[in-house]
Amino acid sequence: MGFIPALEEFGSAALALGVPILIGILASLWLSAIARRIAFAHGVGAKETVAGGMRLPIVLATGLLGVFLGSLIVRRFEAMQDVAFxxxxxxxxxxxxxxxxxxxxAYKLIFLTARAAVMRGGGDAANLLLFRKVFAACMALLAVMTALYQVGVNVGPVLASLGIAGLAVALALQDTLSNYFAGMTIAADKPFRPGDYIKLDSGQEGFVEQIGWRTxxxxxxxxxxVVVPNNKITSAIITNLSxxxxxxxxxxxxxxAYEMNLYKVETAVLEVANWVLHNIEGADPTFEPLVRxxxxxESNILFRVILRAVNYDKSFLVQHEFIKALHRRFAQLGIAINYPVRQVIEIPAPPPPAEPHEPPADVI
Structure with a gap:
């Protein structure tokens, strides 16, 4: 059997339940307005801000507070009921x-604060995807275990079973987990960024299009x-050309050629190099070219020309145009580049030694 409290008691319980919920709704609306202003100022989504992400946790917290306060008021009139609750x-x-x-x-507050800190530092919030998944899984597991312990469930065997299952999963997903943790290392260390041109010591190279958690x-x-596993990248020697x-x-x-005038050649090369730096798109006109x-x-006197491009992408065009212009200028000035020539001198072999003379048999 239950009981029906008096109208004033029921009103008090409803007030105790409703006021915290109303406060939570008002706080949620206030946080929503703040989140929209922050999102507009920084060009992000409102839910990606700390204020926007904390709306639901605030409503849940105030709702639970209302239920607790309402139950306290109901307990005051417990004497009026026939059967104790x-x-x-x-x-x-x-x-x-x-x-x-x-x-x-706690999960929402910590993660949103960490993401806001990364974004303020100029980082990519997408790099926190794996951190979010791992952190959420750990917090959920800890929350469930604590809640079960609260209601009197013995969580010891459950934890032991989870440990064995976790070990089996870790062994089965060893390569995958290795790539994931390598992705976390890349995200934290930042040896390169999307758009950089990199070379690996294993031979792969190219512009970085996407840095994922596995590849x-x-x-x-x-x-x-080219899709490269992250654990290969973290163990490779990387040359970042950007x-x-x-x-x-x-x-x-x-x-x-050896017979050419080296001073004349140097002057011609510098003329061509300066023309390329000032007329070719992507060349750096502020750089002073060098010839060394x-x-x-074996066939030529070798030299090196040093130019500069505004980025690695344009360096190929600068090199291409310089070689064409230099070849044309050498042809105009009669400067020769010898074909590879190697002189082979053949030394005649010495005559074979004379065979020893044997006396006729009748003489013996």
Missing amino acids: DWATFDLWLGAVGILAAFYF TRLKPYGGMA PPEQTVRVYVECGI YHTFG
Whole structure:
């Protein structure tokens, strides 16, 4: 049998339940307005802000508070009921629900604060995807175990079973987990960013299109996309050809015949290099080109020309145009580049030794 409290008692309980919920709704609306202003100022979604993401946890927290306060008022009039209500069980389950809500509140607050810090630092919030999944799984597991312990469930065997199952899953997904944790390392260390041109010591190279949690996608020049597992990248030697200053030097190796005038050649090369730097798109006109002789080769005297492009992408065009212009200028000035020539001197073999003379048999 139950009981029906007096109208004033019922009103008091309803007031105790409704006021916190109303406060939570008003706080949610206030946070929504703040989230919209922040989102408009920073060009992000309203739900991606701390204020926008905390709306639901606030409503849940105030709702549970209202239920608890309402139950306290009802208990004051417990003497009016014919059968006592089991408030101890009610408190256990309300506490369990409160624990779940508290963990959810903490998860949202920590994650949203971390994402806001990453975005303020100029980082990519997408790099927190794996962190969010792992953190959410850990918080959910801890919340469920704590809630079960609150209602009197022995969680020891459950934890032991989860440990064995986790070990089996870890062994089965060893390569996948290795790639995921390598992705976390790349996200934290930032050896390169999307848009950078990188080379791996294993031979793969290209522009970084996407950095995922399991793989990184590279796009070479004129080729198909290359998908590299993250654990291969973290163990490789990486050459990042897109430094922060973006400009990159362009090296061109060449050679001229031994009989050419080296001063005349140097002057011609510098003329061509300056023309390329000031007339070709992507070349750096502020750079002073360099010419350096360095080797007496088998057929030519070898030298190196140093130019500079505004980025790695344009360096190929600068090199291409310079080689064409230099070849044309050498042809105009009669500067020769010898074909590879190797002189082979054949030394005649010595005559074979004379065979020893044997006396006739009749003489013996």
